[in-house]
Amino acid sequence: MPLFDKKDKSRYATFTRRSVGMGAGMTAVFAVLAGRLYQLQIRHGDEYMVEAEDNRVSERLIAPPRGRIMDRFGVELANSRRNYRVMLVSEQASEGVAQALDTIGKVIVLSDQQKKKIMHDIAMNKKFVPVPVAENLTWDEFSRVNLHLPYLPGVQCDVGETRDYPFAQELVHILGYVASVSPQDVAHDDDPLMSMPGMRIGKRGIEKAFDKEIRGRAGASRVEVNAYGRIIRELGKDAGEPGEEIYLTIDRQVQALADQKLGDESAALVVMDVNNGDIIALSSTPGFDPNWFNVGLRNSQWHDLTTSDHKPLLNKVTSGIYPPGSTFKTAVALAAIEAGIATPDYRVTCNGRITVGNHTFNCWAWMTYHHGHGALDVEGAIKNSCDVFFYETARRVGIDRIHDAARKLGLGAPTGIELPGEHSGLMPSSEWKQRTYKQAWQAGDTLSVGIGQGYVTATPLQLVQQAARLASGKAVSPRLVHSVGGKVVPRPEATKLDFTDDALARVRSGMNKVMNEGGGTAYNWRITEPGFEMAGKTGTAQVRAYSQEEHVRGITKNSALDWKLRDHALFIGYAPVQDPKYAIVSIIEHGSTQAHPHVASARDVLLLCQQRDPSRMPAAYPSTNSASAAPPKVQGAAEPIPPQPIKAGG
Amino acid sequence: MALRPYAAAKRTLSLADKLLEVNWGLVLLICMIGVAGIAMLYSVANAHFQPWALRQMGHFALGLIVLLAAAMIDIRVWMSLAYPAYGLALLLLVAVDVVGHVGLGAQRWISLGPLDLQPSELMKIGLVLALARFLHGKSTEEVSKPIPLAVGLAMIGIPAIFVVLQPNLGTTLIIVADGCSMLFLAGLSWWWIAPTLGAAAASVPLAWRFVLHDYQKARVETFLDPESDALGKGWNITQAKIAIGSGGVAGKGFTLGTQSRLNFLPEKQTDFIWTSFCEEFGFVGALALLVLFGVVIFYGVQTAMSARSQFGRLLAMGVTLNFFFYIMINGLMVMGLIPVVGIPMPLLSYGGSAMLTVMFGFGLLMSVHIHRQVEIPRSSGGII
The missing domain is CATH 3.90.1310.10 (Penicillin-binding protein 2a (Domain 2))
Structure with missing residues (x-):
């Protein structure tokens, strides 16, 4: 057989032809590959770059x-x-x-x-x-x-x-x-x-x-x-x-004493600087351990907190609303003097009871001792907390002038403290009653308000503000935060209150007598250290209506009643009597007794507070005394722990 | 093509003649691609020679020896060994079902000492050799006759069945493509080709229903809509496209490809190595590599057409086409143009079997080139 025949030649031609065809096909495939590369890398390269970065970076x-x-x-x-x-x-x-x-x-x-x-x-x-x-x-x-x-x-x-x-x-x-x-x-x-x-x-x-x-x-x-x-x-x-x-205005030592004094009571106590409004101590008991919430509260703890009748979750200072009771008589007295009714010669004789319209109103002295206070001027009425005097005086002054004076003292409006959830209490007026109840204001309403009962309510914070304003004559408001991040929180200078100096002086004199004159309702609890003497006003807030029988035979002793039915015990005060510096309020829920022993707590706190005054302990706000905004650094305070990197396997 | 008659025209060549006749340019090209592959294996291992680059150097060196050794052997000897090689490869292929161990869910390997031998890779070369041998003696008319055609198809079909059962769809496709291309080049009549293509198109739905495995179907489904499951089955395609695309024009730089370094790319050292290359060297680098591949293929086609024996022509073209199909399927796959099938990029991907098979193929191609003037009678069966 020859090496090359015709068939061989023909299949060589076929092979060449078809190889060239396949070469063309392969070229086409390579063109597709190159085209796809162009599409992915050039046309859409930026988009894929973004996706790759998204993949990579977290x-x-x-x-x-x-x-x-x-x-x-x-x-x-x-x-x-x-x-x-x-x-x-x-x-x-x-x-x-x-x-x-x-x-x-x-x-x-x-x-x-x-x-x-x-x-x-x-x-x-x-x-x-x-x-x-x-x-x-x-x-x-x-x-x-x-x-x-x-x-x-x-x-x-x-x-x-x-x-x-x-x-x-x-x-x-x-x-x-x-x-x-x-x-x-x-x-x-x-x-x-x-x-x-x-x-x-x-x-x-x-x-x-x-x-x-x-x-x-x-x-x-x-x-x-x-x-x-x-x-x-x-x-x-x-x-x-x-x-x-954040630097607070709180003095933790005073706070600790306040907390300790209130003990297990359902109570509130606030101390405030009468000149600039700094809150020195703010205690509402019972409290709870805030660390529980951070760690994670157990169900039983939550149950206890929410069901206790002492309401540990409630900040009673800002959100507790109480009838101010006899502490409100300071406001009524101020209104009466300002109105020109309670002149220095003005007297009201207390026979133990007073009748207005069809109602007979009793003085606490009648309810307790079955006799009256006799003839009293304003200061004497404050000293003795005579109800009849203030029934009669309030009736003469009228609700709207009382309302105006009380509003100037800060009642009926939030104080503007930095804490959330503050209540504004209620300072009624005739216009308010008409608007709210579509009823005319009654003389009896005025009498109730005259002794701090009836429609009027206030928070302890408002009461301490009231005490501070009485003491300083300035429109101070409470504040808690001194500086944030080294910058002192600016505070407008408190303006002088629109009361005459004489009016304020006579009310202060009455409050002085409460504490420092024999027979004053809180004489037993006065501060005896010279230069630290305090002035104040006790109060009892009724939480139930007294029965007719009690009106006749005298009210049932609080200690004989269920806790929930006992009266609240209130006290507002300030110290020192001369040139006041600190105002205080204390409220013991359902804690009223005739002798006002709770004033002793306020006394101790107010004394400590004066002893720790910056004039004696000039170390307040170590870092922010200067106007510089340097980060606060406290001598001896623990350094914050730096965040620890997460380590696998500990 | 300018011949060098002083050597090439001789019927018998000395070893020195043959070494002179080796197409050293092609060897250089192959080395360039091989080095690029080793460099990429170094890169995807976070700039370490372990575990892949160093071993791949060994594979490549061994491959070069195999290439040159195969090139030195007379084409007629290869002709004689064609059927035994086919038989041996088929035997090994059957053996993997028995002794092969499971890798990636498919039985494909036989452990031969340090080398995991993949008989399906050998089978491709065995098939090309055997078909070239079988078709060497057939005229175009004979090729189109039913009995020789049936024999040829059987030679393709039997190994294809074993490979598809492994299951290894990618290699099956290449085996069938290689075999059919050779029948086509040998002059198969269009009267056969046209109806077959038509029938194949019609059978796609049937294959979908009865032949494809679930994981293979999943790949196709994912391919058709990769974003439908971007974190699941579409992950491979999506991440590969991001890798290639984010390379941009100039690439992120050698060893700086984030997609591969941070393991967003699957099987970055094997099937998706070219993706890493595109990411690090960009459009410019990827195009340059495609050109290198293109030149290699061009050499192959040229060698085929310059050979005087039909066996040489078919062998050269078969080997070249085999190389091309690797590139085509892998390239189209990683760029999201066809479904993911497990096919490595030749000379780049890590793996001993594929490297040795490809290099052996180039050795045969070189042998055809060296012995291009050797004429083999149609009735000859070789010289052993």
């Missing part, structure tokens, strides 16, 4: 340290402490989250409620985000978890930072507390910190009112993550801004 929030809260001497009232936490990374929990929680539950106690919350947190976050399982563990519990760590896949132990209130319940109604972020909180605040696991925000008091300032600004760490979300390295970091520190 922002991790850094929680700023929460600003501390200090008293006027730099004592830390709210600070941070180490928080031993156990976190769970769901993607690393090889046996599933539920199983992991069960296993952790064998090492530390986890309630079903907690487990539910953790499952929810895990569902809300990416798989690689560590979610807190348990916080604020004791060192014992924390070491136990660390010990078992090899058998707990996905569990991380770390040391974070948490809010701490070293004085527990003592300042709770000033500071408030921090607690976990609720869904409603998130809806009203677009701060990225709000969605951070384990975040706490202020829920009451200063913590709530100044939450934005104390919280600080979230830092962010730009990190490179791999496809599994694990951090490879940090690309950049914005440390954020730590929360601002």
